[in-house]
Amino acid sequence: MLSDVMEDYLKAIYILQVEHGPPVSTSDIAEYLDKTPPTVTSMVGKLEERGLVDREKYKGVELTREGETVALEVLRHHRLLEAYLTEHLDYSWSEVHDEADTLEHHISEEFERRVADLLGNPTVDPHGDPIPSPDLEPLEEDETNRLSDHGVGERVVVTRVSDRDEEELEYLEQAGVTPGTTLEIVDVAPFGMVTVRAVETAREQSLPESVADSIRVRSAGADEPAQAEANGA
Amino acid sequence: MLSDVMEDYLKAIYILQVEHGPPVSTSDIAEYLDKTPPTVTSMVGKLEERGLVDREKYKGVELTREGETVALEVLRHHRLLEAYLTEHLDYSWSEVHDEADTLEHHISEEFERRVADLLGNPTVDPHGDPIPSPDLEPLEEDETNRLSDHGVGERVVVTRVSDRDEEELEYLEQAGVTPGTTLEIVDVAPFGMVTVRAVETAREQSLPESVADSIRVRSAGADEPAQAEANGA
DNA sequence: TATTTGCGTTCGACACGTCTAATCCGAGGT
DNA sequence: ACCTCGGATTAGACGTGTCGAACGCAAATA
Numbered sequence: 001m002l003s004d005v006m007e008d009y010l011k012a013i014y015i016l017q018v019e020h021g022p023p024v025s026t027s028d029i030a031e032y033l034d035k036t037p038p039t040v041t042s043m044v045g046k047l048e049e050r051g052l053v054d055r056e057k058y059k060g061v062e063l064t065r066e067g068e069t070v071a072l073e074v075l076r077h078h079r080l081l082e083a084y085l086t087e088h089l090d091y092s093w094s095e096v097h098d099e100a101d102t103l104e105h106h107i108s109e110e111f112e113r114r115v116a117d118l119l120g121n122p123t124v125d126p127h128g129d130p131i132p133s134p135d136l137e138p139l140e141e142d143e144t145n146r147l148s149d150h151g152v153g154e155r156v157v158v159t160r161v162s163d164r165d166e167e168e169l170e171y172l173e174q175a176g177v178t179p180g181t182t183l184e185i186v187d188v189a190p191f192g193m194v195t196v197r198a199v200e201t202a203r204e205q206s207l208p209e210s211v212a213d214s215i216r217v218r219s220a221g222a223d224e225p226a227q228a229e230a231n232g233a
Numbered sequence: 234m235l236s237d238v239m240e241d242y243l244k245a246i247y248i249l250q251v252e253h254g255p256p257v258s259t260s261d262i263a264e265y266l267d268k269t270p271p272t273v274t275s276m277v278g279k280l281e282e283r284g285l286v287d288r289e290k291y292k293g294v295e296l297t298r299e300g301e302t303v304a305l306e307v308l309r310h311h312r313l314l315e316a317y318l319t320e321h322l323d324y325s326w327s328e329v330h331d332e333a334d335t336l337e338h339h340i341s342e343e344f345e346r347r348v349a350d351l352l353g354n355p356t357v358d359p360h361g362d363p364i365p366s367p368d369l370e371p372l373e374e375d376e377t378n379r380l381s382d383h384g385v386g387e388r389v390v391v392t393r394v395s396d397r398d399e400e401e402l403e404y405l406e407q408a409g410v411t412p413g414t415t416l417e418i419v420d421v422a423p424f425g426m427v428t429v430r431a432v433e434t435a436r437e438q439s440l441p442e443s444v445a446d447s448i449r450v451r452s453a454g455a456d457e458p459a460q461a462e463a464n465g466a
Numbered sequence: 467t468a469t470t471t472g473c474g475t476t477c478g479a480c481a482c483g484t485c486t487a488a489t490c491c492g493a494g495g496t
Numbered sequence: 497a498c499c500t501c502g503g504a505t506t507a508g509a510c511g512t513g514t515c516g517a518a519c520g521c522a523a524a525t526a
Contacts, residue, residue, distance in 0.1 A: 005513065026474060039514055041475055046512090058474055058521060088321070089347045099341055106339045108332055114322045238483065259504060272484055274505055279482090291491055291504055 004105035007074045008033060009043055010052060013063055014071035018141075023060025072132040072139070077104035077112060079125035079132075082163070084115045086126045093126055093178065094169035127169075128160030128179035128216065147183075147194060148212040155184050155199070156217035168211055175205045182220050237338035240307045241266060242276055243285060246296055247304035251374075256293025305365040305372070310337035310345060312358035312365075315396070317348045319359045326359055326411065327402035360402075361393030361412035361449065380416075380427060381445040388417050388432070389450035401444055408438045415453050 002010075012032045016024045030040045044061050047053045052067035063071060081100035085091040091099070107115075116122075116134070124130055130139050144159050158181045161172055172178065176198050187195040192209025207215070235243075245265045249257045263273045277294050280286045285300035296304060314333035318324040324332070340348075349355075349367070357363055363372050377392050391414045394405055405411065409431050420428040425442025440448070 003512075027472095035513095036515060037474065038476080038516080043513075045475095089344070089351065091343075091347070095343070099344060102339050102341075103336070106335050108335075110324075110328070111322070111332060114324070118322065236482080260502095268483095269485060270504065271486080271506080276483075 007105055009047060010067050010071040011074045013061060017063060022062035025060050069136050072136040074104055076132040077107055079129055080112060080115050082125045083119055083122050093173045094166050097163050127163040142216060144216040144218050146213055147215040147217050148192060148209060150185055152185050152188055155182060155220035157182050157220050158215060158217055160216035162214035176201055176203060240338055242280060243300050243304040244307045246294060250296060255295035258293050302369050305369040307337050309365040310340055312362055313345060313348050315358045316352055316355050326406045327399055330396050360396040377449040377451050379446050380448040380450050381425060381442060383418055385418050385421055388415060388453035390415050390453050391448060391450050393449035395447035409434055409436060
């Protein structure tokens with residue numbers, strides 16, 4: 001049996017690995033989990049002993065297939081919970097993260113199954129993040145663009161926003177920028193600030209570069225406009 | 234902050250205290266929580282340091298008001314979760330206990346509030362156990378009788394069954410003996426076996442003494458036939 | 467190539483929750 | 497009043513997860 005702490009490490013390594021590719025450094029893990037580097041070194045050693053990560057000293061760490069499976073399981077719990085809390089317990093879009101972060105380690109397989117059924121086996125969570133399938137196959141890479149990769153005049157549909165920063169989420173939520181929203185890019189300032197107009201509501205918003213970086217979009221009218229609606233119920 | 238383990242001890246002490254009255258012995262706690270007596274002694278020492286229990290060495294332990302409040306909080310979580318899992322996630326009556334036992338330590342106050350609202354602020358859980366109020370006032374004593382206190386020919390309404398033994402619960406569930414059921418006592422054997430007929434379905438069941446002891450009832454047609462229906466939604 | 471500098475790792479320590487083995491109370495029987 | 501025996505406590509140990517301080521490696525700099 002794995003402790004919740006170990007699950008947290010595996011999830012962190014998975015996420016960092018997806019973002020910047022393996023190997024993942026000790027200090028990145030420490031930063032992500034708010035631990036000190038010696039703590040991470042020692043924990044990573046234990047994960048290696050259990051065959052959940054491969055490691056090269058002074059280089060970095062990478063999940064084994066087994067470690068990846070555990071990470072996907074935790075991620076599935078997390079994202080199902082986010083969807084569930086949002087749709088059935090009336091949580092706001094920005095409140096769900098902390099609750100899911102705790103509960104993801106403590107729900108049973110039974111609970112997972114029942115929640116998934118109730119939601120109609122969704123494939124994305126409320127932030128647009130993909131939910132790993134029940135058999136925990138590796139997720140496909142996110143092929144969509146960042147909002148900041150697009151230029152003035154283009155029309156895009158939001159597919160996904162980062163769920164790591166609560167304040168950012170609250171801002172986007174009340175600004176009406178959520179998965180499924182169609183945006184028209186009004187202006188791009190030299191320092192990366194992007195001004196967009198939500199097509200449905202005609203509201204204009206300016207978003208700093210860091211925010212524009214974490215919003216994933218596809219071109220409006222591009223192939224397969226189905227993803228945002230795939231989250232059942 | 235209290236650990237989940239400490240919460241478990243406080244809950245256990247509370248329950249034992251309600252059952253057999255203070256002081257609660259080390260070995261009873263050990264038995265209840267499936268730990269060894271030295272472990273309990275050491276933990277009880279820590280609870281005493283934190284002002285959650287009063288203790289007299291070699292005698293036993295009793296919750297302080299503060300410790301009782303914590304126990305009631307955990308109990309509220311547990312019983313709300315049981316009600317919630319039963320009513321909204323389609324858990325069977327006997328499955329909920331283990332899931333609730335874990336989750337009770339990990340849900341936020343926010344979650345507690347939302348679940349309570351959704352259920353209509355129930356005052357009893359699916360087993361008929363009282364749910365502590367949000368302000369965590371001490372629970373009133375259970376004034377109802379045990380099934381085994383009644384004699385042949387009497388009609389009683391089930392108000393409450395113990396949730397500690399999963400097998401027993403499964404049996405009672407499929408036997409149709411649940412809170413709200415009206416029973417007529419058909420026979421009492423000398424060794425405590427009670428045979429009852431469920432009035433609504435006319436099914437007859439024989440219950441061993443241990444089971445008959447853990448079923449609480451009130452006389453059918455007695456004052457205030459309202460309790461079993463008080464669990465909203 | 468020699469040195470600096472930034473990470474990473476090792477070392478020692480600590481709190482928690484648990485156990486076994488050994489010892490110690492104290493209530494009930496004589 | 498004494499002894500016994502069941503239950504409680506102390507003593508010592510271990511695994512987990514965490515830290516700060518000291519040390520070591522390796523890549524970039526000169």
